Amino acid sequence: MATRRSSAAAGAQDAIKEYLLQEGLHPGDPMPTETVLCEQLGVSRSSVREAMRTLAALDIVEVRHGTGTFVGHLSLDPLVNGLAFRGMLSPGDDHVALREVVELRTALDQGIAEQVVAAIRGTVDDEMARLVAEMIDLSERGESFAEQDRAFHAALLAKLPNRLVAQLVEALWEVHTQVLPRLGVATPDDIAKTAAAHGDMLTAAQAGDLPSYRAAVNAHYAPLLRVLARESANTD
Amino acid sequence: MATRRSSAAAGAQDAIKEYLLQEGLHPGDPMPTETVLCEQLGVSRSSVREAMRTLAALDIVEVRHGTGTFVGHLSLDPLVNGLAFRGMLSPGDDHVALREVVELRTALDQGIAEQVVAAIRGTVDDEMARLVAEMIDLSERGESFAEQDRAFHAALLAKLPNRLVAQLVEALWEVHTQVLPRLGVATPDDIAKTAAAHGDMLTAAQAGDLPSYRAAVNAHYAPLLRVLARESANTD
DNA sequence: GCCGATTTGTGCGTATGTATG
DNA sequence: TCATACATACGCACAAATCGG
Numbered sequence: 001m002a003t004r005r006s007s008a009a010a011g012a013q014d015a016i017k018e019y020l021l022q023e024g025l026h027p028g029d030p031m032p033t034e035t036v037l038c039e040q041l042g043v044s045r046s047s048v049r050e051a052m053r054t055l056a057a058l059d060i061v062e063v064r065h066g067t068g069t070f071v072g073h074l075s076l077d078p079l080v081n082g083l084a085f086r087g088m089l090s091p092g093d094d095h096v097a098l099r100e101v102v103e104l105r106t107a108l109d110q111g112i113a114e115q116v117v118a119a120i121r122g123t124v125d126d127e128m129a130r131l132v133a134e135m136i137d138l139s140e141r142g143e144s145f146a147e148q149d150r151a152f153h154a155a156l157l158a159k160l161p162n163r164l165v166a167q168l169v170e171a172l173w174e175v176h177t178q179v180l181p182r183l184g185v186a187t188p189d190d191i192a193k194t195a196a197a198h199g200d201m202l203t204a205a206q207a208g209d210l211p212s213y214r215a216a217v218n219a220h221y222a223p224l225l226r227v228l229a230r231e232s233a234n235t236d
Numbered sequence: 237m238a239t240r241r242s243s244a245a246a247g248a249q250d251a252i253k254e255y256l257l258q259e260g261l262h263p264g265d266p267m268p269t270e271t272v273l274c275e276q277l278g279v280s281r282s283s284v285r286e287a288m289r290t291l292a293a294l295d296i297v298e299v300r301h302g303t304g305t306f307v308g309h310l311s312l313d314p315l316v317n318g319l320a321f322r323g324m325l326s327p328g329d330d331h332v333a334l335r336e337v338v339e340l341r342t343a344l345d346q347g348i349a350e351q352v353v354a355a356i357r358g359t360v361d362d363e364m365a366r367l368v369a370e371m372i373d374l375s376e377r378g379e380s381f382a383e384q385d386r387a388f389h390a391a392l393l394a395k396l397p398n399r400l401v402a403q404l405v406e407a408l409w410e411v412h413t414q415v416l417p418r419l420g421v422a423t424p425d426d427i428a429k430t431a432a433a434h435g436d437m438l439t440a441a442q443a444g445d446l447p448s449y450r451a452a453v454n455a456h457y458a459p460l461l462r463v464l465a466r467e468s469a470n471t472d
Numbered sequence: 473g474c475c476g477a478t479t480t481g482t483g484c485g486t487a488t489g490t491a492t493g
Numbered sequence: 494t495c496a497t498a499c500a501t502a503c504g505c506a507c508a509a510a511t512c513g514g
Contacts, residue, residue, distance in 0.1 A: 007301070007502070009289075021324055033479060044504045046282075049480085050289050057293035058318045065243070065480050066510035074322045078314040082294045083400075086310045088257055100400035107401060111347030164319075164336035165343060244482070269500065280483040285501085301501050302490035479511075487503070493496090 008043045013051035015041050017060070020071060031061065031069040076171040080178070083171075087179035098179050099228040102221055105172045109217045112165060114210060119159040121208035128155050132199045139195040142188050146177060152198055176224075190223035197222075244279045249287035251277050253296070256307060267297065267305040312407040316414070319407075323415035334415050335464040338457055341408045345453045348401060350446060355395040357444035364391050368435040375431035378424050382413060388434055412460075426459035433458075 016037065025031070032040070037048045052069065055061040059072040083101060090097040131152045138145040150173060157166035197220035204212035252273065261267070268276070273284050288305065291297040295308040319337060326333040367388045374381040386409060393402035433456035440448035 009502075017321060025325075035479085046503055046505090049286070050502085052480095053286050053289040054293040057290040058314055058321075060318065060321055063480070064511085066478080067512080068479060074318060074325070076315070076318070078294055078318055079312070082296065082310060082312070082314055085253060085294075085296055089261075089310070097400075100398050103398050104401050104404065107347030108343060109347070110350075111343030111345070114346075162336050162339050164333075165340050168340065271500090281501095282482050282484085286481085288501095299501070300490085302488075302499085304490095304500060475514085477511105477513085479509105481507105481509070483505105483507080485503105485505090488500105489502085490498105490500075492498085 008047040009050040009054075012037070012041050012043055012047050013054055016048075016051055016055060020060070025071045027071050027073045029071045031071060033068065076167050079168075080171045080174045083175045084178040087175060088182055095228050098176060099225065101172055101175050101179075102224055102228065105169065105176075106217065106221045108165065108169055108172070109221075110214060112160065113214050113217060115160055116156060117205050117208060117210050117213050120156075120202075120205040123206060125155065125202075128152060128202055131155070132195075132202055135195040135198055136192075139188075139192045142191075144191065145195065149173075149194075149198070156201075190227065193223050194220060244283040245286040245290075248273070248277050248279050248283050249290055252287055252291060256296070261307045263307050263309045265307045267307060269304060312403050315404075316407045316410045319411045320414040323411060324418055331464050334412060335461065337408055337411050337415075338460055338464065341405065341412075342453065342457045344401070344405055344408070345457075346450060348396065349450050349453065351396055352392060353441050353444060353446050353449050356392075356438075356441040359442060361391065361438075364388060364438055367391070368431075368438055371431040371434055372428075375424075375428045378427075380427065381431065385409075385430075385434070392437075426463065429459050430456060 020031075034045055034048050034052065038045050041048065052061060052063060056063055056072070058078050059075045062070045062072045064070070083097075087097045087101065131148045135145040135148045135152070138148070150170070153169060153173060154166070157169055160166065197216055200216035201213060201220060204210075204216050256267075270281055270284050270288070274281055277284065288297060288299060292299050292308070294314050295311045298306045298308045300306070319333075323333045323337065367384045371381040371384045371388070374384070386406070389405060389409060390402070393405055396402065433452050436452035437449060437456060440446075440452050
């Protein structure tokens with residue numbers, strides 16, 4: 001029998017999570033059908049489905065219509081959805097939510113700066129150099145370079161063993177790319193400075209120059225923070 | 237009419253989010269009843285409920301049985317749930333998931349170190365001093381001090397204007413306090429060192445000594461990381 | 473290519489909890 | 494205090510999608 005919590009759906013949710021733990025399943029593994037879970041938990045399919053919907057929102061399970069239910073990949077997509085919505089809901093007052101996301105990215109990049117420089121010092125990476133060249137080239141033509149930006153930071157984080165940090169940084173990148181279109185966009189000058197800052201980051205890291213790397217990280221976010229500050233001032 | 241996505245529930249979810257944005261509602265504000273949403277969106281209660289359940293899991297809405305539905309507080313609770321489950325599911329291989337959480341906390345604390353020291357330099361805080369004294373006292377008697385630990389970091393983060401960073405650090409703290417009971421616990425010596433490190437952090441920050449503060453942060457997490465490394469070695 | 477067995481998605485009726493007069 | 498109105502929670506029946514023979 002399931003735990004005697006306030007609601008049937010909540011009990012089913014706990015029971016399903018406990019089932020995953022006891023079976024030691026991995027992401028992608030198939031799960032019992034909803035009908036089977038109904039019998040084993042002694043609740044109706046509605047309750048099982050509501051529990052499944054909650055777990056699916058957290059990427060703990062993944063449901064496919066007509067196929068079945070599988071163990072989820074436990075990604076940070078829920079965080080992306082939540083923060084993106086937070087960023088779009090709060091502009092009624094100010095762009096403070098999005099600025100906080102960018103400041104968090106800055107803090108994270110500074111927090112791992114030491115490890116990044118240690119990992120890259122003395123190495124060469126043709127792929128990252130190519131991405132920087134593409135970003136500068138695109139910025140000179142007044143175009144954006146979202147995909148190259150994403151790939152650059154992904155390549156940077158791939159040097160570190162900690163996958164959670166990489167996922168969180170990627171999630172935060174995703175958040176402000178989802179929210180930014182709702183606001184005004186950066187000037188060509190800001191775009192050029194951002195592109196150049198990526199090159200400075202790479203050069204400083206390869207040279208093992210930690211202070212220069214930290215400065216390049218700050219310069220990399222400066223244009224974006226300036227845009228957010230300007231937008232904030234306009235709504236005052 | 238709502239967006240023409242693959243499923244009715246997904247469309248209802250988008251429509252509800254759009255409704256919140258257009259109405260400019262704030263956390264805690266009441267929302268239309270499920271019956272009303274059914275009529276306005278042209279779908280059944282089931283679909284509305286599944287959408288609501290997904291949004292509730294992300295803390296975008298809050299549902300109270302017999303009372304109604306309200307705008308959620310957009311907290312990081314979904315992240316806590318997801319990461320805590322991730323930490324409990326992965327030990328089948330290793331305690332790598334929990335170690336990644338602690339390393340992320342370390343990176344964050346290092347990333348905001350400069351701002352924290354700048355904010356605390358030259359000030360005195362009786363409340364934080366009292367918490368440090370309590371932690372040391374409890375550690376000498378071999379007891380744990382989870383609540384004081386939480387309050388100390390909360391007081392530290394309250395000095396910064398960025399609320400998102402504070403919420404994320406608190407969320408990560410919540411994660412490893414939820415997961416730790418499933419593993420072995422720290423030794424009395426580790427507990428004493430952790431308590432002392434809090435005092436060193438406070439002293440260094442008040443003195444405006446950034447390098448010492450950074451060292452104290454690392455020392456603060458060192459015992460916990462050692463426990464996780466030991467557990468990891470045992471399962472090898 | 474079709475058919476049917478299986479699985480998740482949707483609709484509607486009823487039960488239960490909550491606040492208010 | 495209790496009754497009533499109205500909210501969400503639950504259970505069952507049917508539709509839509511998928512996969513294998």
